[in-house]
Amino acid sequence: MGSSECRLYPLGERALVLETGLGADLIGQRRVWWLAQRLREQGGGERLEEIVPGMNNLTLVFDPEVTDPTSLGLWLTELWRQGEELDYRPREREIPVHYGGEWGPDLEEAARHCGLTPAELVAGHSGGDYRVYFLGFQPGFAYLGGLAPALAVPRRREPRLKVPAGSVGIGGAQTGIYPAASPGGWQLIGRTDLTLFDPRRDEPSYLLPGDRVRFVPLGGSPC
Numbered sequence: 001m002g003s004s005e006c007r008l009y010p011l012g013e014r015a016l017v018l019e020t021g022l023g024a025d026l027i028g029q030r031r032v033w034w035l036a037q038r039l040r041e042q043g044g045g046e047r048l049e050e051i052v053p054g055m056n057n058l059t060l061v062f063d064p065e066v067t068d069p070t071s072l073g074l075w076l077t078e079l080w081r082q083g084e085e086l087d088y089r090p091r092e093r094e095i096p097v098h099y100g101g102e103w104g105p106d107l108e109e110a111a112r113h114c115g116l117t118p119a120e121l122v123a124g125h126s127g128g129d130y131r132v133y134f135l136g137f138q139p140g141f142a143y144l145g146g147l148a149p150a151l152a153v154p155r156r157r158e159p160r161l162k163v164p165a166g167s168v169g170i171g172g173a174q175t176g177i178y179p180a181a182s183p184g185g186w187q188l189i190g191r192t193d194l195t196l197f198d199p200r201r202d203e204p205s206y207l208l209p210g211d212r213v214r215f216v217p218l219g220g221s222p223c
Helices: 026-041 069-082 107-114 118-126
Strands: 007-010 015-019 050-054 057-061 092-099 130-135 142-145 160-163 167-171 174-177 182-184 187-191 212-217
Touching (some): 007 069, 026 050, 026 057, 026 069, 057 069, 092 118, 092 167, 107 118, 107 187, 118 212, 142 174
Parallel strands (some): 092 212
Antiparallel strands (some): 007 015, 015 057, 130 142, 130 212, 160 182, 167 174
16 A cells, blocks of 8 residues: 555444554654644534544544535545645644652662663653654543653553553653543653643643654752
8 A cells, every 4th residue: 555545444424534554654643643634724623523633544523414424535535645744744842840759759760670870761751752643541641652762661560540640651662641640550750730631721632643742851850
């Protein structure tokens, strides 16, 4: 399947999925983000109930009484063929983080696993260039790509029953932020004071698929 091709299939009677066929790579993902952006710009919000970017796929939820799925599929395919991944303009998001101490109780253990000092792990983590691939697990939870392989840390053997909201963690080869308090098994290295999800805002999630993310260490972090 070439870069200009895609696969469409229904998801029940109210949704249509576009799959890139490019595998789990950044090129295909950027094309998905571009397409979601273009759909919103060209009136997709009026024809569609939801536009949901996923990992190298895009799901469109619609009302079959209002939108014909066949014409929707033709429109979607044509936009995909017109698109170039470099047309996508990512938003820049900074996440201020208190690293270590009470905010990041697993920082020292994670650093030892990586053969680093806590300060070196913080420098590596905050020096990364991350992208939001998709949201999941809980509202506003962003799965970020871009963690340096040298910072990968296994998940905890025994998950915590309650991880504080705003906690920044590493789980395997990914890093992420818990928008709300919940159980979790990622290694906690810091915490942010930002509210990552608020249903009262016009745009509830602070992070959206395609965003470019940078972690900024706050002064006084005991690392």
